[in-house]
Amino acid sequence: MGEARGAKQGAGRDAISAGKTAGGAEGRMNCQKCAYYFVTWDPSFPRGCRLYGFKSVLQPSAAVYDATGARCQNYDEKTKNRRA
Numbered sequence: 001m002g003e004a005r006g007a008k009q010g011a012g013r014d015a016i017s018a019g020k021t022a023g024g025a026e027g028r029m030n031c032q033k034c035a036y037y038f039v040t041w042d043p044s045f046p047r048g049c050r051l052y053g054f055k056s057v058l059q060p061s062a063a064v065y066d067a068t069g070a071r072c073q074n075y076d077e078k079t080k081n082r083r084a
Helices: 002-017 060-068
Strands: 037-039 047-049 054-056
Touching: 047 060, 054 060
Parallel strands: none
Antiparallel strands: 037 047, 047 054
């Protein structure tokens, strides 16, 4: 079971380095600017998406693309909290 998961994650990393995930190089999303992105304390799965409720080795947009074959449709850019 662990081998299958590791193989899929490795394939995702190769696709990212080739610019084939999350809409290609020109349409790639920056998950760190998304309101749903979070960093976890789990070194095995350091990135997460609150909306979809998962943690991943990959950027969440890449994980969504790998799972569905479509770009993330729920990207919502963070708003800056400005103190008066």
